[in-house]
Amino acid sequence: MKTAVLDEGRKWTDRAFVVNDWYLTAYEPIEDIRGKRVGILYVGVLEEKYGDIRRNAFTIFIALTILGMGLSVGLGLFLASRIMRPVYQLIEASKQVSAGNLNPAIDLRQAPKSEIGIFEKTFQEMLESVRERYRRQKVESENQLLQSEKQASIGRLAAGVAHEINNPLTGVLTFTHLLLRRKDLPEDVRKDLETIAQATDRVRKIIKGLLDFSRQTALHPEPLNLHNLVRSTFALVENQALVKGILLKFEPGENIPPVKADSSQIQSVLLNILLNALDATDPGGSVTLTSRRQSSPEKAGQQGVDLAVSDTGCGIPPENITKLFDPFFSTKEVGQGTGLGLSVSYGIVEHHGGTIRVRSEVGKGSTITIWLPIEGRKG
Amino acid sequence: MRILVVDDEPIVLTCCQRILEDQGHTVHLVGSADEAITVMEDEPFEILLVDIKMPIRDGIDLVREIKEKWPQTSVVVMTGYATPGTIRKSRSVKADRFISKPFTPDELLEILQTIISKGGRR
Numbered sequence: 205m206k207t208a209v210l211d212e213g214r215k216w217t218d219r220a221f222v223v224n225d226w227y228l229t230a231y232e233p234i235e236d237i238r239g240k241r242v243g244i245l246y247v248g249v250l251e252e253k254y255g256d257i258r259r260n261a262f263t264i265f266i267a268l269t270i271l272g273m274g275l276s277v278g279l280g281l282f283l284a285s286r287i288m289r290p291v292y293q294l295i296e297a298s299k300q301v302s303a304g305n306l307n308p309a310i311d312l313r314q315a316p317k318s319e320i321g322i323f324e325k326t327f328q329e330m331l332e333s334v335r336e337r338y339r340r341q342k343v344e345s346e347n348q349l350l351q352s353e354k355q356a357s358i359g360r361l362a363a364g365v366a367h368e369i370n371n372p373l374t375g376v377l378t379f380t381h382l383l384l385r386r387k388d389l390p391e392d393v394r395k396d397l398e399t400i401a402q403a404t405d406r407v408r409k410i411i412k413g414l415l416d417f418s419r420q421t422a423l424h425p426e427p428l429n430l431h432n433l434v435r436s437t438f439a440l441v442e443n444q445a446l447v448k449g450i451l452l453k454f455e456p457g458e459n460i461p462p463v464k465a466d467s468s469q470i471q472s473v474l475l476n477i478l479l480n481a482l483d484a485t486d487p488g489g490s491v492t493l494t495s496r497r498q499s500s501p502e503k504a505g506q507q508g509v510d511l512a513v514s515d516t517g518c519g520i521p522p523e524n525i526t527k528l529f530d531p532f533f534s535t536k537e538v539g540q541g542t543g544l545g546l547s548v549s550y551g552i553v554e555h556h557g558g559t560i561r562v563r564s565e566v567g568k569g570s571t572i573t574i575w576l577p578i579e580g581r582k583g
Numbered sequence: 584m585r586i587l588v589v590d591d592e593p594i595v596l597t598c599c600q601r602i603l604e605d606q607g608h609t610v611h612l613v614g615s616a617d618e619a620i621t622v623m624e625d626e627p628f629e630i631l632l633v634d635i636k637m638p639i640r641d642g643i644d645l646v647r648e649i650k651e652k653w654p655q656t657s658v659v660v661m662t663g664y665a666t667p668g669t670i671r672k673s674r675s676v677k678a679d680r681f682i683s684k685p686f687t688p689d690e691l692l693e694i695l696q697t698i699i700s701k702g703g704r705r
Contacts, residue, residue, distance in 0.1 A: 366663065367636065367663035370663040370684040371594055371663070371684060371685075372594055373684070373685035374595050374684050374685040374686060375594040375597070377685045378598035378602060378687070378688055379598070381687050382601055382602070382688060404685075408685055
């Protein structure tokens with residue numbers, strides 16, 4: 205120390221044991237006027253006092269650190285509850301929705317302007333549209349079920365009635381035809397008999413339609429090229445469209461596979477729907493048939509083909525749509541239609557494991573879509 | 584030809600009689616399956632016209648017995664409506680032909696003609 209301060213003129217600080225305690229000491233050279241070092245200035249402070257201050261400062265520092273940590277944990281928890289809880293709720297809600305519960309039992313209410321709030325609002329909107337679709341599907345499948353039940357009970361009734369009518373009808377047909385074979389008939393009697401024969405034949409067709417509707421006709425399904433079927437069916441109605449001045453169009457879809465179906469039955473369905481469309485459309489309008497690959501509207505994963513017949517006709521009032529497939533429902537004039545065509549078509553398509561859907565707007569036109577499964581009826 | 588017609592409906596019996604007798608066939612009419620068996624045991628007929636839906640004993644049952652006892656007799660089954668089920672059942676009891684009611688005289692005669700022309704091979 206003496207060398208450093210006196211000889212080299214440096215300041216010196218150190219701790220030193222004086223008498224019986226530790227001191228913090230500082231030494232500095234004392235110089236005279238000419239700058240010659242003449243002595244040493246010594247200052248000493250008891251180290252223990254300084255230690256107290258240092259311990260206090262350390263304690264305060266630790267306390268502040270702990271407080272800070274506590275505060276940040278608290279803040280973290282607060283933020284987590286603000287942000288993460290709703291996120292977890294959304295996750296929980298998503299799980300419930302995907303498990304089939306469309307009304308998840310969670311509280312989704314946040315400040316509407318926060319990002320989480322917007323997220324939740326979007327989620328709620330999505331949920332609402334899912335619910336809406338579910339409701340629509342439910343109504344549709346209930347209608348379908350109702351229609352099937354109605355179909356089945358009317359079918360049973362029709363089959364019973366038809367069986368009973370067929371016996372007396374055999375009598376009418378037989379004797380009318382036997383009488384018509386006679387050569388000695390006056391012309392007016394012959395004409396009357398011919399009228400009876402024609403009327404009876406109509407009754408026979410109606411009964412045949414009823415029995416077809418009751419779905420007792422055997423199916424002969426085979427791989428069927430729908431586009432060929434559409435073209436051959438178009439050939440049957442082209443003249444009618446031409447005469448009425450209606451544009452008949454076919455817009456074939458791509459990659460339409462053959463479907464397993466009974467060609468003559470499906471043709472009668474197509475013919476019926478096309479003729480109805482032509483009837484409903486005024487001259488200058490159009491009837492368009494489009495085809496496309498489409499999975500089942502009801503059974504997930506079942507592949508099939510849609511054949512949609514759209515017309516620019518008068519449309520179907522909503523109150524009539526539910527009655528459309530009922531037997532004997534017809535808006536045509538008496539004698540113009542039996543009201544069996546569409547119900548028979550419905551029976552045939554259902555027998556094939558397919559569906560018929562109707563979309564219509566009064567004054568704008570209707571679209572009737574037949575969906576047929578590629579594999580045909582299952583089970 | 585000797586033809587036996589079995590139907591519980593008198594009107595159908597009358598129709599068949601008129602149509603077939605006009606063509607010179609000998610026609611016998613019965614209203615039930617049991618009567619048909621009795622008549623057949625007396626003197627077998629060459630052709631049998633049978634209605635499927637009859638009370639007590641139906642046509643299918645009758646055709647089975649007829650074909651077992653008199654295999655040379657041809658059988659035409661008359662049905663109110665040929666469902667896949669009735670066609671299958673009729674085939675299983677070896678009925679020769681079907682005709683759906685109501686029929687016209689020409690339709691019935693056409694069916695009979697196919698049976699008569701096939702008869703030589705039986």
